[in-house]
Amino acid sequence: MYDIYALARGPLAWGAFIVFFGGIIYRLAAILLEARKKDHVVYAYFSPYYAMRSMLHWIVPFGSRSMRQQPILTTVTFAFHICLIGVPLFLFAHIILFKESFDISWWTLSGMAAQVMTVIVLLSCVYFFVRRIVQPDVRYLSSTADYLILLLVVLPFATGFWAARGWAGFEIATLLHMLSGELLLALIPFTKLSHMFFFPLTRIYAGSEFGAVRNAKDW
Amino acid sequence: MKQYHKVSSLLAVFAFAGLVFFAMSTEAQFSITTVEDSAFSGKERMRPIVSFDHDAHMAYDAVEDCNTCHHMWEDGKKMDNADSIGMECSACHLAEPGNSEMNLISAYHRLCRTCHLNEKAGPVLCGECHAGEK
Structure with missing residues (x-):
């Protein structure tokens, strides 16, 4: 038990952070370089205004037409993502570990808020799981990896x-x-969860093309 | 004469009861069972208070001297012949400005966990120490 704790608290924690940040940098660099080679026109038509406009519409709840068409999914997914990112980053017990290791600390959630938000994450995952099984189009698009990713998120919470x-x-x-x-x-960085940092690229791409080239909305 | 015996035996009972009561009260005063510091009083606790048997710790081999825990530091070095017995941890560990409670909490965590990990004895996980009610 002591050995596993020491391993998880030391080398494995370092490894996870290095692979996480290193992986993000690697995947971003790889896709930007590949686009430069295969899809050079993307760079030529890049528009910061249309990119920002697209990002704004997709990051605000009900800011896009497809979000308004699926109000339940939109509500669940926004609640899920806010809690998913908020709990680990602002949990008192986590900040204590940052304080001990790096002497840095920041604002923390109350214990009750953190627990309620964790329950929201878990119930959302149950919703996503049932939706994948029950809704025919989503079921058709679901692979084993999609179910494993769900499990991967559920486990730490x-x-x-x-x-x-x-x-x-x-x-x-x-x-x-x-x-x-x-x-x-x-x-x-190496699963579909990479949408965490690919999200801006997707919006920059679609926003620029729809806005600057097709003169249409992409939301 | 009988009356005298009655009174004296009654006095003896009272004296003995008083002695027992005194012994129990001092026992309660000197045996430390939780980690406490006045810096924590009056503040909302995030986790339950930590149980700590001071007497048991004094008997452990890893606790060589009082200043194994009640340490005194000067110019970045731990003093061999000095201790901080009778001082509250917060007297030094709140000295840094800003975020002072976190400093004190970190100091407790480091002191306890480092030794427990080295000795492979005692609690190291969050819930092992912070157990029970707040």
């Missing part, structure tokens, strides 16, 4: 909640929480 509540077996839950969180971080 479920075990984190278990650890925070101190329920029976919380020792194992805490170790699983650390390990699954590190696995998630390291896999983000």
